[in-house]
Amino acid sequence: MKSIMKAVRPASLQFVSRTIATRSLPSIRSQLPLPRYNCLRPASSLSPAVLSVARRSTLGSNSRHYTTGHISGPGAPRPPKDNKLKAWPFILIFVTGAVAFAAVLENRKDKPKPMPPTDTSKSLPKLRDDGPVFSPDDVKVIFVLGGPGVGKGTQCANLVKDYHFVHLSAGDLLREERTRSGTEYGELIETYIKEGKIVPMEVTIVLLENAMKKSIEAGKHKFLIDGFPRQMDQALKFEEVVVPSQFTLFFDCDEETMTKRITERGKTSGRSDDNPESMLKRFRTFNETSMPVVNYFDGQKKVVKVDGAKSVDAVYADVKAHIADRLK
Known part of the structure; x- marks a missing residue:
């Protein structure tokens, strides 16, 4: 069993x-x-x-329902994913974009707006191309150059009194043209002078040529052209179209002295360019464009240099001493 x-x-x-x-x-x-x-x-x-x-x-x-601690190993369940949308990346992008946009606006605000180009091709006179209108044997021209406020006008007035020159100021001719009623170039000249820029040479040369013709008809053939040429193309074109110059009278002076003179002159002159802002532009323009003209004529031995920082009488004494032989 x-x-x-x-x-x-x-x-x-x-x-x-x-x-x-x-x-x-x-x-x-x-x-x-x-x-x-x-x-x-x-x-x-x-x-x-x-x-x-x-x-x-x-x-x-137990592993499915009662596990409370962390389980590791190949077969351990993965921790749940955090599907919440993170906000900080979007905040960072927004802040970066706002800063960049503000920088662009600030840059545009500080940057001066460029002036639209002026189309002057239709209003500018056409210059002759068949040689100078006057002969240097009959018409004598002396260019008078120097920085703004150096005293060119005062010294030219003395030369007119003692040597019977005709004083033609390019600046005065331009100012008269812009204020004359019915003028053809007034608005254009006004814009350039206020900005401290050089008026197109076609306008200046035509105004000078017309003024010289009137004086020649009156029997005067010696000219002091004050404040011209301001740049190389003006110098070359004037001698090609009007008449070759005898020499250039250059008044050298420091900017501090010229600034004091312009400031004092501005109290009574009524000129729109006798102000600090225009002065700085005119100084810069002279150094950049007119000094190459002086250097060009100096290379041809056609420059008489005078210290313009002295008193009016001392400067004029130097002028007469330097140009006495040339004026015979």
Whole structure:
């Protein structure tokens, strides 16, 4: 009998284990106590198969529902992703754009707006191209150059009185033209003078030529042209179209002295260019455009240089001493 029972028990246990594992697993799971309640039945009362199934079920359930700590390893679940929209990148982009936009506006505000180019091609006179209108043997021309406020007009007045020159100031001719009623070039001249720029040479040369013709008709053939030429193209074109010059009388002076003289003159002159802003522009224009003219004629030995910073009488004494032989 004992031998029969020994033979039947293993088979019965295997059948019971398979049945429990395949058909009664949910009921076994429901009957198994959870570890946290500390009421497990003794392991010796269960078969190895039941214990194996129970352990797998319990561990799987615990890992899915009762895990509270961090689990690492290949099979560990991934932490949930933070799907909240981050705001700081958009704030950074907005602030950067605002700063860049403000910088552009500030740059445009500080930068002076360029003046639109003036189309003067239709209003400018056409200069002759068949040689000078006067002969240097009959008409004598002396260019008088120097910075603004150096005293060119005063010295020319003395030369007119003692040597019977006709004094033609390019600046005075331009100012008269712009104020004369019905003038053709007045508005153009006004714009250039206020900006401290050089008036187109076509206008200046025509005004000088017309004034010289009137004087020649009156029997006067010696001319002091004050404040002209202001740049190389004017010098070359005047000698090509009107008459070659005898020499250039250049008054040299520092800007500080000239500034004081212009400031004092501006109190009574009524000239629109006798102001600090125009003075700076005129100084810069003279150094950049008129000094090359002086250097050009100096290379031809046609420049008489006089210190213009002295008193009026001292300057005139130097002028007479330097040009006495040339005026014979």
